[in-house]
Amino acid sequence: MKAVVISAPGEIEVTSVPDVSPGPREVVVAVAACGICGTDLHILEGEFAPTLPIVPGHEFAGDVVAVGSEVNEIAVGDRVAVDPSLHCGECYYCRRGRGNLCERWAAIGVSTAGGAAEFAVAPVANCVVLPEAVATADAALIEPLSCAVRGFDVLQPRMGDHFLIYGAGTMGLMMMELAKRAGAASVSMVDLNPSRLETARQLGCTATTASADELDRPRGWDNVIDCTGVVAAIEDGLGRVAPGGTFQQFGVSGEKAVARFSPYRIYNSEIRIVGSMAVLHSFERAAELFAEGVLNPEVMISDRFPLDDYPKALSQFQAGVGRKVQVQP
Numbered sequence: 001m002k003a004v005v006i007s008a009p010g011e012i013e014v015t016s017v018p019d020v021s022p023g024p025r026e027v028v029v030a031v032a033a034c035g036i037c038g039t040d041l042h043i044l045e046g047e048f049a050p051t052l053p054i055v056p057g058h059e060f061a062g063d064v065v066a067v068g069s070e071v072n073e074i075a076v077g078d079r080v081a082v083d084p085s086l087h088c089g090e091c092y093y094c095r096r097g098r099g100n101l102c103e104r105w106a107a108i109g110v111s112t113a114g115g116a117a118e119f120a121v122a123p124v125a126n127c128v129v130l131p132e133a134v135a136t137a138d139a140a141l142i143e144p145l146s147c148a149v150r151g152f153d154v155l156q157p158r159m160g161d162h163f164l165i166y167g168a169g170t171m172g173l174m175m176m177e178l179a180k181r182a183g184a185a186s187v188s189m190v191d192l193n194p195s196r197l198e199t200a201r202q203l204g205c206t207a208t209t210a211s212a213d214e215l216d217r218p219r220g221w222d223n224v225i226d227c228t229g230v231v232a233a234i235e236d237g238l239g240r241v242a243p244g245g246t247f248q249q250f251g252v253s254g255e256k257a258v259a260r261f262s263p264y265r266i267y268n269s270e271i272r273i274v275g276s277m278a279v280l281h282s283f284e285r286a287a288e289l290f291a292e293g294v295l296n297p298e299v300m301i302s303d304r305f306p307l308d309d310y311p312k313a314l315s316q317f318q319a320g321v322g323r324k325v326q327v328q329p
């Protein structure tokens with residue numbers, strides 16, 4: 001079968017790899033679409049852990065074309081979205097219900113062959129069957145949405161909260177859509193890229209700006225979410241949390257990045273700083289939210305490339321052009 005292979009840092013090719021077959025509790029998915037995100041770039045740059053070579057792609061959905069000998073709940077022909085998380089279920093954190101912090105954390109498309117291929121293997125436990133109304137390719141958005149849902153689980157906003165989101169890429173836009181449904185009184189977006197802000201406006205956010213200085217909210221925001229991973233944005237955002245509010249680090253910074261904040265303000269204004277890492281029991285709910293139309297796929301997905309154009313799709317994502325970029329094997 002045809003697949004994208006990252007063989008060494010910076011080295012990527014679309015090539016032929018051996019066909020896949022399912023283990024007893026696995027299925028084979030003919031990939032309809034696979035989204036590209038920052039994690040794929042990190043893998044290409046040799047930053048994000050795994051052993052190379054790897055077939056990337058952790059955001060995918062497709063048609064089940066083969067099932068293992070002990071799979072009864074999913075049949076050939078079913079359409080599924082795949083939760084890439086491979087929590088071991090046995091380690092200290094898994095046993096404490098924190099599988100996203102698994103000591104042997106692994107994921108399809110990160111540690112094992114992923115969805116940037118004609119076919120991918122997934123445990124049946126990771127598959128969610130799609131309802132009729134959801135187009136298979138669009139369902140590749142469920143994985144990033146499930147990360148945003150995890151973000152909200154940690155954030156725990158209240159009705160009537162004001163939100164400030166840094167970064168109007170796919171993740172920032174998803175956070176905005178969830179905030180609206182979570183009863184936000186307002187959602188403002190900060191980005192340096194005007195075309196990204198244009199999409200945020202189109203989707204109905206309250207205000208958009210290249211600098212939060214231009215926004216008039218002297219008390220600050222109840223929830224400030226970083227969806228950039230950029231230190232300058234993080235430091236700016238930390239200073240804009242309202243007393244009693246929460247700052248969420250959702251964007252991924254370099255491991256060695258350091259950001260400054262005022263410990264006095266954190267103490268004196270009872271500010272919470274929280275992280276959110278990937279998916280934790282949030283995939284199923286993301287799939288249901290998606291089926292209910294929480295996202296407009298026509299807006300969220302800006303480009304759908306053939307598999308052969310994966311390297312091009314990746315560089316386009318890297319250049320910040322468009323929104324969610326997919327390949328469709």
Ligand SMILES: NC(=O)c1ccc[n+]([C@@H]2O[C@H](COP(=O)([O-])OP(=O)(O)OC[C@H]3O[C@@H](n4cnc5c(N)ncnc54)[C@H](O)[C@@H]3O)[C@@H](O)[C@H]2O)c1
Binds near residue numbers: 167170192229278279
């Ligand atoms: N926590 C998780 O589970 C999780 C899951 C998926 C993605 N992420 C991370 O979330 C972040 C956003 O993902 P994405 O796919 O939307 O990425 P993206 O690159 O498409 O969007 C990031 C946006 O931030 C903007 N930006 C950069 N510097 C800025 C600054 N100083 N001020 C304001 N805006 C700035 C960019 O213009 C861009 O529009 C990435 O860091 C990604 O790795 C985290």
Ligand SMILES: [Zn+2]
Binds near residue numbers: 058059
């Ligand atoms: Zn991703």
Ligand SMILES: [Zn+2]
Binds near residue numbers: 089101
């Ligand atoms: Zn574990």
